[in-house]
Amino acid sequence: MNPENIPSIADHPNFREASCRQVDAETADAYWHPSRYNSAAAKMARRICQGCVILEDCRDYALKTLPEHGIWGGLDPHEIERRAGYRGQGA
Numbered sequence: 385m386n387p388e389n390i391p392s393i394a395d396h397p398n399f400r401e402a403s404c405r406q407v408d409a410e411t412a413d414a415y416w417h418p419s420r421y422n423s424a425a426a427k428m429a430r431r432i433c434q435g436c437v438i439l440e441d442c443r444d445y446a447l448k449t450l451p452e453h454g455i456w457g458g459l460d461p462h463e464i465e466r467r468a469g470y471r472g473q474g475a
Protein backbone atom coordinates (compact mmCIF):
# COMPACT_ATOMS: atom_id res chain seq x y z
CA MET A 385 0.00 0.00 0.00
CA ASN A 386 1.20 3.47 -0.83
CA PRO A 387 2.13 5.23 2.46
CA GLU A 388 0.42 8.36 1.16
CA ASN A 389 -2.89 6.49 1.28
CA ILE A 390 -2.45 5.42 4.89
CA PRO A 391 -4.27 7.64 7.40
CA SER A 392 -1.91 9.40 9.79
CA ILE A 393 -1.64 7.93 13.28
CA ALA A 394 -2.52 11.45 14.43
CA ASP A 395 -6.00 10.82 13.01
CA HIS A 396 -6.50 7.78 15.24
CA PRO A 397 -9.65 8.27 17.35
CA ASN A 398 -7.65 7.66 20.54
CA PHE A 399 -4.56 9.62 19.55
CA ARG A 400 -5.26 12.22 22.21
CA GLU A 401 -4.94 9.48 24.82
CA ALA A 402 -1.58 8.31 23.45
CA SER A 403 1.20 8.29 26.04
CA CYS A 404 3.45 10.58 24.02
CA ARG A 405 0.64 13.18 24.03
CA GLN A 406 0.63 13.28 27.82
CA VAL A 407 4.03 15.00 28.09
CA ASP A 408 5.04 18.52 27.07
CA ALA A 409 6.27 19.08 23.52
CA GLU A 410 9.90 19.59 24.53
CA THR A 411 10.03 16.33 26.46
CA ALA A 412 8.23 14.48 23.68
CA ASP A 413 10.74 15.75 21.15
CA ALA A 414 13.69 14.76 23.37
CA TYR A 415 12.32 11.27 24.06
CA TRP A 416 10.74 10.31 20.73
CA HIS A 417 13.22 12.09 18.47
CA PRO A 418 16.51 11.46 20.30
CA SER A 419 19.93 12.05 18.79
CA ARG A 420 20.83 8.42 19.52
CA TYR A 421 18.46 5.47 19.73
CA ASN A 422 20.42 3.86 22.56
CA SER A 423 20.27 7.00 24.72
CA ALA A 424 18.49 7.26 28.05
CA ALA A 425 15.88 9.49 26.39
CA ALA A 426 15.14 6.89 23.72
CA LYS A 427 14.87 4.20 26.38
CA MET A 428 12.30 6.34 28.17
CA ALA A 429 10.29 6.68 24.98
CA ARG A 430 10.41 2.92 24.40
CA ARG A 431 9.29 2.27 27.96
CA ILE A 432 6.46 4.80 27.81
CA CYS A 433 5.26 3.40 24.49
CA GLN A 434 4.70 0.02 26.16
CA GLY A 435 1.82 1.51 28.15
CA CYS A 436 0.27 3.43 25.28
CA VAL A 437 -3.39 2.76 24.44
CA ILE A 438 -2.64 2.75 20.71
CA LEU A 439 0.67 0.89 20.81
CA GLU A 440 -0.35 -1.82 18.35
CA ASP A 441 -1.91 0.62 15.89
CA CYS A 442 1.07 2.97 16.12
CA ARG A 443 3.48 0.11 15.47
CA ASP A 444 1.36 -1.11 12.61
CA TYR A 445 1.35 2.39 11.16
CA ALA A 446 5.15 2.54 11.40
CA LEU A 447 5.54 -0.86 9.74
CA LYS A 448 3.48 0.40 6.81
CA THR A 449 5.02 3.85 6.48
CA LEU A 450 8.64 3.13 7.51
CA PRO A 451 9.45 6.46 9.19
CA GLU A 452 13.10 7.48 8.89
CA HIS A 453 13.30 9.19 12.26
CA GLY A 454 11.90 8.82 15.75
CA ILE A 455 10.51 6.13 18.02
CA TRP A 456 7.19 4.66 16.87
CA GLY A 457 5.36 2.03 18.84
CA GLY A 458 8.48 1.54 20.93
CA LEU A 459 10.68 0.87 17.92
CA ASP A 460 13.38 2.89 16.17
CA PRO A 461 13.58 3.12 12.36
CA HIS A 462 16.08 0.24 12.09
CA GLU A 463 13.89 -2.07 14.16
CA ILE A 464 10.83 -1.03 12.18
CA GLU A 465 12.57 -1.71 8.91
CA ARG A 466 13.71 -5.15 10.11
CA ARG A 467 10.24 -6.11 11.30
CA ALA A 468 8.64 -4.79 8.13
CA GLY A 469 11.08 -6.89 6.13
CA TYR A 470 10.22 -10.01 8.10
CA ARG A 471 6.54 -9.32 7.70
CA GLY A 472 6.98 -8.81 3.99
CA GLN A 473 8.48 -12.28 3.82
CA GLY A 474 5.39 -13.71 5.44
CA ALA A 475 7.17 -14.52 8.71
Ligand code: SF4
Nearest residue numbers: 402404433436442457
Ligand atom coordinates in the same frame (compact mmCIF):
# COMPACT_ATOMS: atom_id res chain seq x y z
S1 SF4 B 1 3.04 3.91 20.81
FE1 SF4 B 1 4.54 5.43 21.47
S2 SF4 B 1 4.97 6.73 19.69
FE2 SF4 B 1 3.08 5.59 19.28
S3 SF4 B 1 1.46 6.95 19.89
FE3 SF4 B 1 1.91 5.64 21.63
S4 SF4 B 1 3.41 6.71 22.89
FE4 SF4 B 1 3.32 7.70 20.87
